[in-house]
Amino acid sequence: MTNIERYTAFDVDGEGGNPAGVVLDADGLGDDRMLEIAAELGYSETAFLFTGNRIRYFSPLAEVPFCGHATIATAVAHAERFGVGSLALQTKAGEVVVETRYEDDRLLATLTSVPPSVRDAPPSLVSEALAALRWTEADLDPAMPPRVAFAGAHHLVLVVSARERLAKLDYDFEALGALMTREDWTTVQLVWPGPDGYHARDPFPPGGVYEDPATGAAAAAFGAYLRELGVTGRVTIHQGEDMGRPSRLLVDIPASGGISVSGTGNRL
Incomplete structure (x- = not known):
């Protein structure tokens, strides 16, 4: 059994x-x-x-x-x-x-993680994702451009300039899911850079899940994204807060090689 x-x-x-x-x-x-x-x-x-x-x-x-x-x-x-x-x-x-x-x-x-990679996100796909999220380009942080990051699975990374925007997640499940399935994106990594670390939310419609409360694969991919921007060392990702399931992911970004993600676990 x-x-x-x-x-x-x-x-x-x-x-x-x-x-x-x-x-x-x-x-x-x-x-x-x-x-x-x-x-x-x-x-x-x-x-x-x-x-x-x-x-x-x-x-x-x-x-x-x-x-x-x-x-x-x-x-x-x-x-x-x-x-x-x-x-x-x-x-x-x-x-x-x-x-x-x-x-x-x-x-x-x-x-x-496996060796990660980061590539540009075509503007047409970013526009399609924003439409499905019911967001606009004005919501995004111009200092942290959209990218598709990989550390075992592909994730579209979108960084917003205001925590209030991240808090209001009300997206078109079918439209975003269809786009993600077509582009082979496992989740969309939505991020706000706060004073205590990065705050993230991850829609996961291809898996039949509206939102993931803690996404280690996306955290590793985001570590690769940050490295492309010149960031190394440890960063903290806070996720699940808006779902009532607070989660903490510790991401270590070396100068090269795989990205490390740490966390605790409990038997339910």
Whole structure:
């Protein structure tokens, strides 16, 4: 019998975070059954770990190549069962190494992404995304231009100049979902640069989810975006606040190579 576990990742002092399903013994499960389990759970992602540390991720509607919060959840679940250490996960996007350790009596997991990339976002696609979001170009921060960033999955990055704009998320689910599916964007990373770090919201209509409360893959991609702008070191992303599920993602941006994202996890 398949053992389905439920965890939350990137919580803040034991509260909030993003729920994920975790199956540590997925050998023998086919695509249809994994998609069925993900749909039954209803979380934005469920992770399935196979022999050899091969891992796959399913939303309620489709498979995605990489999911950050489900990776953190899987690492925490694995550490609880087998002890802390290093896992070299074989994702469809490439190898993702995740380290677990105890910090302040909590399990903390750190994933390091595949080599990231950033490319220009064509103005026509940005205009289409803004229309679906019911935003305008005047809402965007001119110092941080739209880009498509990748660190295992593709994300359109849009940075706004006012927290009030980010707080008012009321988008056209069908229109944005169709655009994202067509362009292979897993989420849209909507960001406001605040005095205490970056505040983010992530619509995820291709997965059948209106909004994701903590998106590790998008955080890694945003780290790559920031590096293109000359930022290195650690930054904090606050997500899920407007959903009542506060989440904290710690992003370490080296001068080169993969982007690291850290967070805690809890069994639900």
